[in-house]
Amino acid sequence: MGKVYYLSKNVVIGLLVLTTISLATIIGLSIAYDKEKSKDRDKPGGGAPDSTTTMHTTMPTPGSIQKEPWDLYRLPDSLVPVFYNVTLWPRLKSNADGLFIFTGHSSVVFKCVKETDLIIIHCNKLNLTNLYGHHAYLRGLGEAAAPPIRKAWLVVKTEYLAIQLGSPLAVGASYELHTAFQGELADDLEGFYRSEYFEDGVKKVVAVSQMEATYARKAFPCFDEPAMKAIFYVTIIHDRTTVALSNGREIDTTNDVIDGVPVRLTAFEGTQRMSTYLLAFIVCDFVYIQSTQNNSLLVRIWARRKAIDDGHGDYALSVTGPILHFYEHYYNVAYPLSKSDQIALPDFNAGAMENWGLVTYRETALLYDPILSSTGNKQRIIAIISHELAHMWFGNLVTMKWWNDLWLNEGFASYVEYLGADYAEPTWNIKDQIILYDVHKGFAVDALASSHPLSRREEEVNDSAQISGMFNVISYSKGAAVLRMLSEFLTEPVFAKGLSSYLITFAFENTVYTDLWDHLQQAVENTPDIRIPDTVHNIMNHWTLQMGFPLVTIDTRTGCVTQNHFLLDPDAVVDRPSEFNYTWIVPIKWMKTGVEQEQYWLLHKTDINSGMRVSGEEWLLANTNVSGYFRVNYDPSNWDRLLSLLNTNHKALSVMNRAQIIDDAFNLARGKIINTTLALKTTKYLSKERDYIPWETALRNFDFYILMFDRSEVYGSLQAYLRKQIQPLFEHFKTITANWTKVPAGHTDQYNQITAVGLACSMGVEGCRVLIESWYRQWMEDPQRNPIHPNLKSTVYCSAIAFGGVEEWDFAWMMFKNATLASEASKLRAAMACTKIPWLLNRYLEYTVDPTKIRKQDTTSTIQHVAQNVVGLPLAWKFVRERWSYIFQQYGKGSFSVSNLISGITKRFSTEFELHELKKFKEDNLYLGFGSATGTLEQAIETTTANFKWVKENKAHVLAWLTEESA
Ligand code: BES
Ligand code: ZN
Numbered sequence: 001m002g003k004v005y006y007l008s009k010n011v012v013i014g015l016l017v018l019t020t021i022s023l024a025t026i027i028g029l030s031i032a033y034d035k036e037k038s039k040d041r042d043k044p045g046g047g048a049p050d051s052t053t054t055m056h057t058t059m060p061t062p063g064s065i066q067k068e069p070w071d072l073y074r075l076p077d078s079l080v081p082v083f084y085n086v087t088l089w090p091r092l093k094s095n096a097d098g099l100f101i102f103t104g105h106s107s108v109v110f111k112c113v114k115e116t117d118l119i120i121i122h123c124n125k126l127n128l129t130n131l132y133g134h135h136a137y138l139r140g141l142g143e144a145a146a147p148p149i150r151k152a153w154l155v156v157k158t159e160y161l162a163i164q165l166g167s168p169l170a171v172g173a174s175y176e177l178h179t180a181f182q183g184e185l186a187d188d189l190e191g192f193y194r195s196e197y198f199e200d201g202v203k204k205v206v207a208v209s210q211m212e213a214t215y216a217r218k219a220f221p222c223f224d225e226p227a228m229k230a231i232f233y234v235t236i237i238h239d240r241t242t243v244a245l246s247n248g249r250e251i252d253t254t255n256d257v258i259d260g261v262p263v264r265l266t267a268f269e270g271t272q273r274m275s276t277y278l279l280a281f282i283v284c285d286f287v288y289i290q291s292t293q294n295n296s297l298l299v300r301i302w303a304r305r306k307a308i309d310d311g312h313g314d315y316a317l318s319v320t321g322p323i324l325h326f327y328e329h330y331y332n333v334a335y336p337l338s339k340s341d342q343i344a345l346p347d348f349n350a351g352a353m354e355n356w357g358l359v360t361y362r363e364t365a366l367l368y369d370p371i372l373s374s375t376g377n378k379q380r381i382i383a384i385i386s387h388e389l390a391h392m393w394f395g396n397l398v399t400m401k402w403w404n405d406l407w408l409n410e411g412f413a414s415y416v417e418y419l420g421a422d423y424a425e426p427t428w429n430i431k432d433q434i435i436l437y438d439v440h441k442g443f444a445v446d447a448l449a450s451s452h453p454l455s456r457r458e459e460e461v462n463d464s465a466q467i468s469g470m471f472n473v474i475s476y477s478k479g480a481a482v483l484r485m486l487s488e489f490l491t492e493p494v495f496a497k498g499l500s501s502y503l504i505t506f507a508f509e510n511t512v513y514t515d516l517w518d519h520l521q522q523a524v525e526n527t528p529d530i531r532i533p534d535t536v537h538n539i540m541n542h543w544t545l546q547m548g549f550p551l552v553t554i555d556t557r558t559g560c561v562t563q564n565h566f567l568l569d570p571d572a573v574v575d576r577p578s579e580f581n582y583t584w585i586v587p588i589k590w591m592k593t594g595v596e597q598e599q600y601w602l603l604h605k606t607d608i609n610s611g612m613r614v615s616g617e618e619w620l621l622a623n624t625n626v627s628g629y630f631r632v633n634y635d636p637s638n639w640d641r642l643l644s645l646l647n648t649n650h651k652a653l654s655v656m657n658r659a660q661i662i663d664d665a666f667n668l669a670r671g672k673i674i675n676t677t678l679a680l681k682t683t684k685y686l687s688k689e690r691d692y693i694p695w696e697t698a699l700r701n702f703d704f705y706i707l708m709f710d711r712s713e714v715y716g717s718l719q720a721y722l723r724k725q726i727q728p729l730f731e732h733f734k735t736i737t738a739n740w741t742k743v744p745a746g747h748t749d750q751y752n753q754i755t756a757v758g759l760a761c762s763m764g765v766e767g768c769r770v771l772i773e774s775w776y777r778q779w780m781e782d783p784q785r786n787p788i789h790p791n792l793k794s795t796v797y798c799s800a801i802a803f804g805g806v807e808e809w810d811f812a813w814m815m816f817k818n819a820t821l822a823s824e825a826s827k828l829r830a831a832m833a834c835t836k837i838p839w840l841l842n843r844y845l846e847y848t849v850d851p852t853k854i855r856k857q858d859t860t861s862t863i864q865h866v867a868q869n870v871v872g873l874p875l876a877w878k879f880v881r882e883r884w885s886y887i888f889q890q891y892g893k894g895s896f897s898v899s900n901l902i903s904g905i906t907k908r909f910s911t912e913f914e915l916h917e918l919k920k921f922k923e924d925n926l927y928l929g930f931g932s933a934t935g936t937l938e939q940a941i942e943t944t945t946a947n948f949k950w951v952k953e954n955k956a957h958v959l960a961w962l963t964e965e966s967a
Helices: 305-309 314-331 375-391 403-424 430-446 464-469 473-490 492-505 513-525 536-544 636-652 655-670 676-681 684-688 692-709 714-736 747-762 768-781 790-803 806-818 822-834 838-848 856-868 872-882 884-891 896-906 912-924 931-966
Strands: 079-090 101-112 118-122 126-128 137-140 149-155 160-165 174-184 191-199 202-210 231-238 243-246 250-258 261-268 281-284 287-293 297-303 339-345 358-362 550-555 560-565 586-588 590-592 600-602 606-608 620-622 631-634
Touching: 079 191, 079 281, 202 358, 231 243, 231 281, 243 250, 243 261, 287 305, 287 314, 297 305, 297 314, 314 339, 314 375, 314 403, 314 492, 339 375, 358 375, 375 403, 375 430, 375 747, 375 790, 403 430, 403 464, 403 473, 403 513, 430 473, 430 655, 430 692, 464 931, 473 492, 473 513, 473 536, 473 586, 492 513, 513 536, 550 586, 550 620, 560 600, 631 636, 631 655, 636 655, 636 684, 655 676, 655 692, 655 931, 676 931, 684 692, 684 714, 692 714, 692 747, 692 931, 714 747, 714 931, 747 768, 747 790, 768 790, 768 806, 790 806, 790 822, 806 822, 822 838, 822 856, 838 856, 838 872, 856 872, 856 884, 856 896, 872 884, 872 896, 884 896, 896 931, 912 931
Parallel strands: 079 231, 297 339, 339 358, 550 631
Antiparallel strands: 079 101, 101 174, 118 160, 126 174, 137 174, 149 160, 191 202, 202 281, 231 261, 243 281, 250 261, 287 297, 550 560, 560 606, 586 600, 590 620
């Protein structure tokens, strides 16, 4: 049984800094009183008793019905953290065992709000150091005496440190729990981990953290749930040649010598009251550029020295100020912190992470080279910065209570990122692109019977895999689309007003999604001239509590309007009941013959709107600018009128509407609601189309045809048709770029040029292959001078490698290894998957699981690139099946990656055999589970089934139509 230690009020516990000890050795502690500093700060000292015990680890009792509190994934509600002192010392050099480790100690002051004799706190993969015979040390604050620790043990499955006390804690009293620990600074991209890179031939190590969703517990014991907000006082111990960063401003640095090692202690200001998943700790020797906003807010961009010296952080710095400014106005709440750091990391699993005050990025998501990077790279950077900065308020200042509401956090940021980016780059029309990158993406998954509602009940989301599984297309893209629809029907000022009062009311607190609806409702009620047919709450429930979306059918002969749950595969069985019977309250913006009409609300399954009758030359278009999250179908005569409008005067419709007609038609055809030939007819006008969004939409739909047919005889006619359609666009760009020597002026025109060149080459347009081969050849002859414009690099590299042989591939590999700009490396990495030579592809697949060749962060996306290639698909699929358990264990825990891998590989599956293989793959690996990718696998099976049927039913018609049209 443990002893009790009482410390009088004026005795302050000092610090425990762990010495460099290997994981296996018995641990000695140094304890001393710190006379100089307040209890908030710990300082190393020496001379303390050594004590040892074995660590116990329990596994949950099998078969027990009444689960123990430590077998439950959710923390009990008896203890509430107030503040933490965390000291961490990452070692950037490996120890005698070849391991990189970190040591640390931390204390948490918590309040007991319900009687309990049990302390349960998250703790994962940490070796706890013994404190007086226990894993932890407890002390009472104020008058409270700490009960004795009877037993302390780690629970592996639920990732807890559990402490059984000899008597209960007093309700209302506060206590301080102290732990000291050692962890591995592994290269696993989770928790406190290490990233490595070479600078001037020397290997450098960076210690960095990624806490979301459940990895803070891997850095120090903590109450690791989003609602357990607290203040964090962080101190980092590090080499004097390095710099330490965390969420707050650095307020103190002192040099010291610990265990003979000269070190620096950097202390940071206490954070705001915040969630653990937003913490960040970094030690590196990066440098920064800075600007000061309003004289007080410090804005810095950090990166490797070479990247900063080459000016790669300049673009990010230049847009950060304006974007923060935009959000301060939009939310009507000042930026809540005193600094904003953003840092580019060589190894990073997600694209970026919104740690409060210290946002972390992949290099490709933050660093821009004006000479070498493409317009697409630039847009990705501004979009991602805008997304993460949106979270500084929505998500960080006000946080969801639990992960079931993640959609609100990510969906919201995915919507407003377009607004922030548009403010900083007003000429780009970036807001239109939401339909490509979110609305259509949401539709694709949400049209499956295996989709799921945006909103999950709290009890449905428990363990880490379920939490990671929430970071999916539905949360991000449907979330964004639905919030955009809400903002559209409330109007932006009302939406922003409600939002602002929500943020002010719940600042530093946690919410559930209905809190937002309440504040938006208030805003509606305070605005006299806005009318909605029901409360925000009731309207939105239809969109968040049931999966899917409606297909609205308008019969313009009768004015009859109907809605149905749209399914990509009409035969799929929907076994998920809905309290609304799959009907929605649908806000319909629409126009008649070019004239906008008053918004119409479809409140029932069917309705008559006589205003929607049209005749003669009139036409009707509903869901203008895709402002609603639904698809539209018309009676055949209105379809004909829209088709003829496209063919005669397509500019009468906005780019978004042109894109939407194509996308709706193709998807309705896939859902067997209209004929495939009608869908194909919407693309006839493309020979006159010069805008990006309609072209991109069409190509994504044709991409499906390419995937389905590029291994069959249909492919020849498809190529001929697309060649015919793309030819004029290719010529157009050739002319306006003066024979490819200039860049089109418009932002999206630059994108469309890439489309034109890419498609023209793959469809065999005359002159294209020669052009590309000569550019690549020139580069191979003089690697110092790359004649290929950055915008065209991805396309040109891919085509040149596809046309070329080993020599072209090996050259790309060499340039990849030498690249100092991550986005350049990334283009080459994708292009190397374009070769048609099987052994090169197989060798490349092997490289993907060798971290000395391909960074771990890039493994799954590289395999996906190979699977995109028609020759690579069977190789990649075989590779993945053979090594599934390794891949899953190495890369499976993270959020997007394995899930993306499954959807990437199965995208072109369309045969009965492939369906069978997929199902077998599922069965064979059930013992391992699919973690966060479970949902994606089900979706892949459903999509393959639908594809298989679609191909069988449509192949002949498609072939006939294409043959006729390409003649
Ligand atoms: N909070 C996420 C990062 C994240 C994702 C953490 C998954 C843990 C698991 C961040 O805000 C984010 O959404 N990043 C996106 C970029 C964004 C522009 C969609 C990403 O990483 O791709
Ligand atoms: Zn996000």
